[in-house]
Amino acid sequence: MKTLLKKGFNQLDAVFSRVFTPAWNPMYQLGALGFFYFWIVAVTGVYLFIFFETSISGAYSSIEQITVGQWYLGGVMRSFHRYASAAMGVTVTLHLLREFAMDRYSGPRWFSWVSGVPLLWLLFASAIGGYWLVWDVQAQYIAVLTSEWFDWLPIMVDPMASNFLNEATLSDRFFSLLVFLHIGIPLALLLGMFIHIKRVTAARSNPAKGLAAGTLLAMLVVSLWRPALSQAPANLDMAVTEVGLDWIFLNPYPLINSWGPGQTWALLVGLSTALCLLPWLPSRRPKQSPVAVVYPPDCNGCGWCLADCPYEAISMKEHDYKPGHKQSVVDPDLCVSCGICAGACPSSSPFRHVDELTTGISIPGLHIKELLSLTETKLRELGTEAPRVLLYGCDHGSVVEGMASNTVATISMPCSALVPPAFVDYVLRQNLAEGVLISGCCEGDCYHRLGNTWMDQRFAMERMPVLRTRVPREQVRLRWLGAQGTSELGRELIAFQQELRENSAVVDPIRLQEASNG
Amino acid sequence: MADATRYLGQGLLYALFFLPIVYFTHEPQHRHLAEDMAELKIAVRHAGVTIGECTDVQAGAYTPLPGNKQRPQICPRERSPLELELLMDGKPLYRASVSPSGLHDDGVASIYRRFTVPAGRHNLELRMNDNVAVEGYPWVLEQEVDLQPAQVMVASFKDGFRLQ
Structure with missing residues (x-):
C-alpha cells in the first residue's frame, strides 16, 4: 500500500511541479x-x-x-x-x-x-x-x-x-x-x-x-x-x-x-x-545506519554542521582539549546518518596536506575518506573517451546506478549534501573528469528535508562551505528531479555530456591526454 | 511551460482542489430518520430511596463530643438503583437497572436513551422502581400517544412520569 501511495504522490508531485514550479508546488x-x-x-x-x-x-x-x-x-x-x-x-x-x-x-x-x-x-x-x-x-x-x-x-x-x-x-x-x-x-x-x-x-x-x-x-x-x-x-x-x-x-x-x-x-x-504506534511497527525500511561520529582533532568548532543538520542532532560543547574552542556533539537519538554534516565540515577537503583524509565529523557508513577513495577509483576505471562525467546521486532521489557507462561514474549516498563542494573542485582540478553532475530528491522535497537546498546555496556561494570561484560552473550541474525524474536525469546527463563536448574549450586537451595516460 | 499555460493549469488545479471541498461541505444529503419514523427519548434523573433505616444513637456513644455536636440518629447514605422498563404496544422496548452516582452510591441515578419508533398511535407504558425494599413498580404511566412523523416525544420524571 505504501509503495502504491508513494507512486501516486510521485506522479502528483511531477504534475504540480510542472504547473506550479517546484518552489510553489x-x-x-x-x-x-x-x-x-x-x-x-x-x-x-x-x-x-x-x-x-x-x-x-x-x-x-x-x-x-x-x-x-x-x-x-x-x-x-x-x-x-x-x-x-x-x-x-x-x-x-x-x-x-x-x-x-x-x-x-x-x-x-x-x-x-x-x-x-x-x-x-x-x-x-x-x-x-x-x-x-x-x-x-x-x-x-x-x-x-x-x-x-x-x-x-x-x-x-x-x-x-x-x-x-x-x-x-x-x-x-x-x-x-x-x-x-x-x-x-x-x-x-x-x-x-x-x-x-x-x-x-x-x-x-x-x-x-x-x-x-x-x-x-x-x-x-x-x-x-x-x-x-x-x-x-x-x-x-x-x-x-x-x-x-x-x-x-x-x-x-x-x-x-x-x-x-x-x-x-x-x-x-x-x-x-x-x-501513534506506526513508527515502531516492523517494516521493510532499511536498518538505521550508525550515527555520525565527531573526530575532535579535526573539529575546529566552526558550527557549520550545527547550522546544516536538518534534525537538530548536533550541538556544541567545550572542546575536549583545545581551550577556548568549541566541538560538535551528536545526539544519537536524533541523528539519521544522512551525512549532511560531513558535507558541511570544512575539514572534508581533499586538498588538505595530510597523509590520510580525515574530517571533523562523518558517518561511519560512508566516511569522507571512503567517499574520496570511491570517487577516485570509479573515475580511474572510466575509459579515455571524453567527456567523462562523475554522477553523484542520493538513495532517495533519481536512481543513478543504471546510468554508469564507459564515460560516466556513478556514486549513490544517503544524501547528496554529503558531497563537500571541495570534492567537485578536486575532481575537476585533478582531471579525473570533465564534468560533475549532482542529483537527488525533487527540489523543495528533499528526503532529508534540506539537503538539496543547502547544496544549491553552497554552490551559489551563499552558504559555507562554498564551491570556490575557480571551479568552472559550466562543468558542474545540480539537478533535483527525484525518483520520478530518473529518466529525465538520464536525458539531462546525455545533454550535459553533449554540452561538455561542444564546449570543449573548457576541457584542456593536453590535460585530458595526460589523464588518460596516467 | 509558457506563463499563460502555467496560470491556466494552476487555475484548473485550484478548481480541482476546491470543487470537491465546496461539494462535500454540504452534499450529499444524509438521511438520518426515515420519513415515517418518530423519536422517543427517556430522560430520567432521580435519586432512589435510601437503603436501610436510620438507627438511634445509644446514649454515651458520642461522649468525647459536646452535646450540640452529637447526632441522635445514624442514617445510611446508599440509595436504591433505578429499575426502569419501557413497553410499547405491550412489547418491552427497554429495560435497565441504573446505579446511583457517587463513591458511596448516594447520588442521583441518570438514564437517557433515544429510540427511533414508527409514527402513529401507540400504547406506551413506563414503569420504575426506586426502592429495593419494595416489590414491583411503584411508579407507572400508561398512555396512548399519537406520534407524528419526525416528532420528538420526551418521557421525563419528576414526582411521576410525564410525556412531553
Whole structure:
C-alpha cells in the first residue's frame, strides 16, 4: 500500500511541479498550507465573533444577518472561515498520507508523527464546534449525536444529551460554553502545532507567497460563487430527518448513529493508537545506519554542521582539549546518518596536506575518506573517451546506478549534501573528469528535508562551505528531479555530456591526454 | 511551460482542489430518520430511596463530643438503583437497572436513551422502581400517544412520569 501511495504522490508531485514550479508546488508544503489555512480561519473567526450572539434565538439570526445582510464582507468572511477549515482538513490528511508514503515518520521523526495525531482530534473538535454554533439542523444533528457519543464514556455522570431533549431544555448558557470551547480548542490546536514542529530545524510554516496568493484568490472566487449558508433553523421538538453534512469533518457521525457510540469510540481511538504506534511497527525500511561520529582533532568548532543538520542532532560543547574552542556533539537519538554534516565540515577537503583524509565529523557508513577513495577509483576505471562525467546521486532521489557507462561514474549516498563542494573542485582540478553532475530528491522535497537546498546555496556561494570561484560552473550541474525524474536525469546527463563536448574549450586537451595516460 | 499555460493549469488545479471541498461541505444529503419514523427519548434523573433505616444513637456513644455536636440518629447514605422498563404496544422496548452516582452510591441515578419508533398511535407504558425494599413498580404511566412523523416525544420524571 505504501509503495502504491508513494507512486501516486510521485506522479502528483511531477504534475504540480510542472504547473506550479517546484518552489510553489503545494505537495511539498502541505504542512505549511495547514498553518496558512489555520490563520485564515483565525482571522475570519475574530471578525465573525464580533457579530455573533451567544443565545438560542440570537445564534442563528445573527449568523444569517452576517451572511445575508453583509454578504460582501461578512458573508465572504464566513465562506472563507468554512472553506479554509475544510481545506485545512484536506491538506492535513494529505500531509499525513504523504509523510507515511515517503517513509518520513520513524526514527527521530517519531516525535512529529506522534504529536500530529492529537492535532487531528483537535482539528476535528474545532471544526465540529464551529458547525454547532450556527444552530441550524446540522448543528442539532451534531448536538444530539455528540452528546450521546460522550455520554457513553463512564466519566459522564449527568447525560449531556439531557440538554438537547427538546426546546424547553436548551439554555443560553450552553452557547456561552460552546463559544468558549470554539476559542479554546483552536488555541490548543495552535499550541499543538507549535509543539509538532518544535524539533524540526527551519520548519516551514508559511507557504510560498505565490501559492498563498493563488489560494486566497481561489477561495475568494469560490466564496462568491458558492457562499457558505446555514440550513433550516434547529428545532429540538422535531427530529432531524434529512441533513446536509460536511463529510470532511462530520464523517464519523452516521457511524455513531448506526454502530453506536462504543464501537465508534473503539474505531477512532483504535485508529489513533495504531497511528501513534506506526513508527515502531516492523517494516521493510532499511536498518538505521550508525550515527555520525565527531573526530575532535579535526573539529575546529566552526558550527557549520550545527547550522546544516536538518534534525537538530548536533550541538556544541567545550572542546575536549583545545581551550577556548568549541566541538560538535551528536545526539544519537536524533541523528539519521544522512551525512549532511560531513558535507558541511570544512575539514572534508581533499586538498588538505595530510597523509590520510580525515574530517571533523562523518558517518561511519560512508566516511569522507571512503567517499574520496570511491570517487577516485570509479573515475580511474572510466575509459579515455571524453567527456567523462562523475554522477553523484542520493538513495532517495533519481536512481543513478543504471546510468554508469564507459564515460560516466556513478556514486549513490544517503544524501547528496554529503558531497563537500571541495570534492567537485578536486575532481575537476585533478582531471579525473570533465564534468560533475549532482542529483537527488525533487527540489523543495528533499528526503532529508534540506539537503538539496543547502547544496544549491553552497554552490551559489551563499552558504559555507562554498564551491570556490575557480571551479568552472559550466562543468558542474545540480539537478533535483527525484525518483520520478530518473529518466529525465538520464536525458539531462546525455545533454550535459553533449554540452561538455561542444564546449570543449573548457576541457584542456593536453590535460585530458595526460589523464588518460596516467 | 509558457506563463499563460502555467496560470491556466494552476487555475484548473485550484478548481480541482476546491470543487470537491465546496461539494462535500454540504452534499450529499444524509438521511438520518426515515420519513415515517418518530423519536422517543427517556430522560430520567432521580435519586432512589435510601437503603436501610436510620438507627438511634445509644446514649454515651458520642461522649468525647459536646452535646450540640452529637447526632441522635445514624442514617445510611446508599440509595436504591433505578429499575426502569419501557413497553410499547405491550412489547418491552427497554429495560435497565441504573446505579446511583457517587463513591458511596448516594447520588442521583441518570438514564437517557433515544429510540427511533414508527409514527402513529401507540400504547406506551413506563414503569420504575426506586426502592429495593419494595416489590414491583411503584411508579407507572400508561398512555396512548399519537406520534407524528419526525416528532420528538420526551418521557421525563419528576414526582411521576410525564410525556412531553
